[in-house]
Amino acid sequence: MKYIQFWNPGKPARNAVTFTCELAFVLFGLEQGILGIVILGQDFLNQFGHPTGSYLGIIVSLYTLGCFFGCILNYFVGPKLGRRKTIGLAMILIIIGITLQASAFTVPHFMVGRFITGLGTGMETSSVPMYQAELSKASSRGNKVSSEALFVGIGLVIAYFMDFGLSYTNGPLAWRLPISLQIPFAIVVLVSLFFIPESPRYLFINGQKEKAKEVLCYIFDREPDHPDIIESYGEIEEAVALEEIEGKYSWKRLVKKDHARTRTRVLLAYGSMFAQQLGGINLINYYITTVLVESVGLEHTLAMILGGVSTVCFTIGSLVPAFLTDRLGRRMPLVYGFFGCGFCFLMISVLLSIQGSDALQARCGAAAVGFFFLYQLIFGASGNCIPWTICAEIIPLHARAYGVPIAISSNWLWNFFVVEITPVIITDLQWKAYLIFTCTNFAFVPMFYFFYPETKGLTLEAIDKLFSENRTAFMGLVDHKKIFVDQKSESISVEKPQVDYVETA
Template identity: 50%
Template sequence: MIKTPHYNWYGRGFKLRAAITIACQLAFVLFGYDQGVFSGIVGNADWLDTFGHPGSALEGIIVSIYNLGCFTGCILAFIFCEKTGRRLAMWIAMVWIIVGAILQATAFSVPHIMIARFITGIGTGIETSTVPMYQSELCEAERRGRLVSSEPLFVGVGIEIAYWFDYGMSFTGGSIAWRLPIACQMIFAFVVIILVFGLPESPRYLYKHGRGEEALQILCDVYDGTPDSPKIAKENNDVLQALKIEQENGAYRWSQLFKRDEVQTGRRVLLAYGMQFMNQMGGINLVVYYITSVLQFNVGLTRNLSLLLGGIINLMFFIGSLFPTFFLDKYGRRKPMMWGSFGLGVSMMLIAILLSFQGTSVSKPTSSASVTFFFTYMLIFGATANCIPWVYVPEILPLHVRAKGTAVGISANWIWNFFVVMITPTLINNLAWKGYLIFMALNFAFVPLVVSSPALLPYRSSANQAIVFLLPRDIELDARRDRLAFL
């Protein structure tokens, strides 16, 4: 355990909870900015000259090595986060990102920028593994789902900022057009560091490390109460109960993750992995990372128009993400994911069909029409496949394997993210319209997989308090028929 100083800059109650939420959401804006900033850079003339006009394969590696760094950061967070605490882990993540941004902005060779992007990725991996945990441990249970599902919305904000910054800088000449957007990652990181300095540590972490008095005081500050108030007593009891359950089941080994037991642990871990696989293999990062190149080389638009449309297309991601933020609990997880996968498959199919007329007399109108379905793709993805896997994974996992199972799920996200980003330049340049058929087939294949997955239903105790995330194993067995409806 590493003890970090705590200074409460934000008072008590709503002000403190708002500061926690702002810091966490700003961290996800940074995540989105990191994801989107390279889309408008890889085709920049000065960037290409600086790095020797890399071929499709090398370009894919330069861009995707960031995601390999994210995978590494995710693993590091899982190993060390319980020792450092949430706040220190967030600081460490921001330091990695700042160092990586400095190295990227000063890069003059391919090895230099690859190492720099890997370092930035480590910071992002730690950040995305720690921030949702910190947010959920310092918010009211009834708001937890909405706050977690709103995080992808702020990823969309970051992507949009990056795209429009890239577009504005495209009108300038020289290396500043790509070095400045990369360097500006540091602004978000420094702001997060400052905000987090005045925030409390997670009470869950403090209780786990024997600092109960500090934890109780933080609960009183966050919920603006006293140790004797019913709300504080309930929150305090919930945390202690959850820790007791974890201690009772803490010896669950990695080798047991895929076992066939009475709660179908193995199947549920595979579902967690599969949901994150679907999140990446539907083709989202073809659009997020390479939409400018796609519009330029597959559709045949000018670079300036490609940059402009890229920003507008990614705005659909943000607009679509409003749906789960406000309506996910009403419509559930499975139906939106099922129809979302179908809609994504249709969009990819129509893009492929319309781009297949390249080289014919109708190539110009059909290529222009294909842009419409990039809009529909991003809108549908934002509303469904973007958020649902992140909410579904912790819900489907039994409590005794939740930490390890979540690590498996998130690792799937980053590994397949890396794979898609690496191969996309080759698909764009060598397969052209045929490459979209791969993502079409995958999205259509996801539909029956989603249909056959369990639909989670909220389980409530006799006191009408949701205890889905705090169930001991014996209660979980009794409640399984109420929480899981297998088709």
Template identity: 45%
Template sequence: MRSCYGQGRPLRAAIQTCCLAAFLFFGYDQGNFGGILQNPEWLKTFDYPDETTTGIIMSSYCIGALISCAVNFYIGDLFGRRRMMWLAMAFIVCGATLQTSAYTISHLIVGRIICGIGTGIDSSTVPMYQSELCEKEKRGRLVSWEVLFIGVGVVVAYWIDFGFSYLSGSVSWRTPIALQLVFAIVVVVLVWGLPESPRWLANRGREQEAVEVLCAVFDRTPNDPFIMEQVLEIREAISVERHAGAQKISGLFKNDRVKTRRRVILAWFMLFMNQLSGINIIIAYIPTVLVKSVGIDPKIATVMAGCVVVLFCIGALVPSLRLDHMGRRPAMMWGSAGLGICMMMVSILLSFHKRSTSIGAAAFFFLFMFVFGVSINAVPWVYGPEILPLVARTRGTAISVSSHWLWNFFILMITPTLLARLDWKTYLIFMATNFSFVPIVYFFYPETSNISLEQIDKLFIDAETDDGSMEAGEAGIGQSGKGGTDTKIEERQISSSRGKAQAS
């Protein structure tokens, strides 16, 4: 087992630091171009691109990320978590270099596509790796810290863009892009000393190595009851899932005993909700929106954009500390309702076409970012990897993350045109989508807080009823109105495969 960081707490800290650095880059790359779009030197270099061209430049990044989902789908289980992170950083270094040296739009787009491939692999692999190397009681919080660092990266990007905007020449926009290389190099160095995921090792038949990793991460001996319980659960999960055929590509789309198809759809739709909340109108285009819709000076708009994203980070602190207590379902439901109200108020206030009401709309952009940070920002990234069966986790995560990048591409592509043609009516679209997510989460998504990855199988596994028929044991849906999952509820959920199942 490779580890340069000792064992126990130092090793867990190194794992978390590496994952945070990877998602800090993710956020930096997401926010970087939003602050550059209004840079006079960038506009001059690329001959003042129109709305359609701007949409193509911005969304080309997502094409690369979509390609990466296919890459991860086919080779993720072969390479493992660590090597996939290295591969991601290799693409990022190549893409960042091409973008930094670009003088034509086609050159820039190629660089963004390649960088997108790296970011897509990064975003598919890192949450999975973290989820498989932490205790069930801390899983939500630890993965939420990664998502918080997306916001930190976006904030860093906006303020770096703002600072460099005062310089003359192309260095004012090339340097912020080139700084992506720093994040990539840091991640490469950190990954070198980390162990492989014990779940991946066990799934590849390397159980002894998996035990060594678990012992090192939790600083225990192989005979410790905690380690023995973890190994037994992993073994049982692999056995049940393979018997159901979940490890096969075709098994991802079958309604098998562990409900793999349904779980993949749930994970995919979680990230659909993340994107159709309207977040990328703000993350990618907020300086442009503030200039064109609200009528603010470009320099002030860049400052305000940085402040808007700071609120996002403040909001993201809440799930980073409390998500396992809050629960996945409540956070998604009240978060969606809050975002819908924000979008409704933005539409109403912008519809008056007065500066005073437009400033009020800007205030609701701030509130939107705070609510998003508290809720829909974090939950989908936590929920996706944990809801999927172990033997299908790599491919299932690749499919679910493809939703993020597909709809990210769609939103980035159409936003300039929507804002130019619909103006304030654009926000009504996202008002409707956010409100629709509340009943969807209530009726279809089970609670997964404080349940081990292997025990989550038993929320979905078929259980034989008294009359011999088979029903889905999807306990947790009707019982999860509360944030956390108490011991009695968890026991009922886990025993559902032995008694009569609770249908949702």
């Protein structure tokens, strides 16, 4: 799949890569947000027989199950297709799935469409952050990968307010149109792929070493003998050399000890996505309107408006890591963030448990809504964006094409679990349901503090060094600054390549 060098070298080319990746994540947000209000529409309910409870949960969560299998599919086909072709295939699957959903007249028809859309989204979300990370500078990698999750929030905002506006229309237009409007976004991403290059690492490991160097020169607007290109190219060489030393990659490497600590790093990446989902975010993103109606007791129209405000809070919070991840770091924002999210769910549980007069319960309900908004701000600033960055950078280069899909599959497997149980626990447990997520959020605080290292400012090669030189499980207590200082010293000492370094025909 050749690309056209439409963009000027350097920043314009990198911006084109970032634009494509971020637009792909808008699709992610659209699909999550659209069904949250659509499932309450009268024509939708009439068309599909008024599904409720676990049946409704299956219809909604089948998408996330498809995403899980999309990650598994990417594990097998991603290393063969490369980053761009994988993202392109994902867009094609999404277009097919959305078309099936928008044209559905029966529940099985609709569910097949959601599953296929999920396959594409799973492939997309397990390829895009990795692709972005491999074409970013170490100094801005965190911000750029985190900004993708910001655009999930933008997709959610677009979805909620589009749904809200169309909820005043009659007939199938109210739900078929918002679902089908995802297709133009997928088409733009698909077209954009023809104007951005393949990952240089993928090219290198497939024998296209000169092509890999050309891409590095194009993306960073440097000559082949520039120290930045020498350093980046050498990083790829070192990763491939490690792969050759460790032996051919296989899934068994995930359960074996090796010099790069691959098993530990894949588990850390997997755990970050596990925490993201068990923090309860998709209880809100998928069901906020239902929650506000059934748990808080709000009128349906007001619940839809506040659901849209909730997604705005989520997006505003996500601005923080999108611009400041490379200054604030990864580890401590997650520690503080999950503590704050746990406190919000605790207060929601307390407020919704209070019994009394209608006036008292109304005031408590209003306060609970405020804590839903605060949760969205805090989660957006921490757990929404940073785990994607962790997955893209913490897994060693020699295993990234396999390890990232496995890590991202955690997002979708536990997303499926949360989305599936939410309608049931809200109905059966009421205010007690939020205590579950209070406990999980508080449990993640020590997990991130003790076991996750800080990686801000480190090159991918330096992250390898951080793990290989520190064999402890308590990576959160390791001082990453020494590695950072060593990295800076090595960078300063880089000179022009010697004759024996340059490849010859």
